[in-house]
Amino acid sequence: MRPEPAPVLTGKCAKEFVKKVEMPLTQKNIEVFKEAEKVYKAIKKVK
């Protein structure tokens, strides 16, 4: 069994979600990924 089931959206919820996802990314979102990139590079990966 998976750790959590995947969500299924229906009706207004689905419509609202699709609308949001198809909009361009916000400035805040872009900044999150800039910070994430820095963190990712800073964390050394060991196999």
Added chain:
Amino acid sequence: MICLRLFAVKMIAWDLMSSSIRKQKQFQKENLGVTHLFLYNNQIVGFATLVMSQIEAKLAPYLFPVKIEIKYYPALLIGRLATHNDYRGRNVGKNICLWCVETAKQLSKTIGCRLVIVLTGGKPVLFYKKVGFEIFPKCEKKLRKWMYLQVPSG
């Protein structure tokens, strides 16, 4: 901080999270999720379990007969994310979360990944909001909330 896969560590002396880590080990054995341990000064300070997932959005346009359009969004699910009690308040959790977010971006270059999702409730909702996650529409009043973060394309 160092990140390594769970199986790379032979001995885990982390009593508080040991039962949770045992569960994650089982998921990993079955290839249902991969747990990444984060070490600082040779001590485990946190872990995160990542799983492939997807969001299914069933859209019913106002047509008769009703024809349902289904949209699928591939997503990376943060199954579990925890920080050692001794390392709380030091941005360890935030950095682990950001690491997961960037992992999704890296994945999107090769296999397609549109979102990072997490199912959470209580205090962690604020934590994920601070990182940049949003609550799914109509999920605000639910005890356990699905949250998502969009992965930029390209």
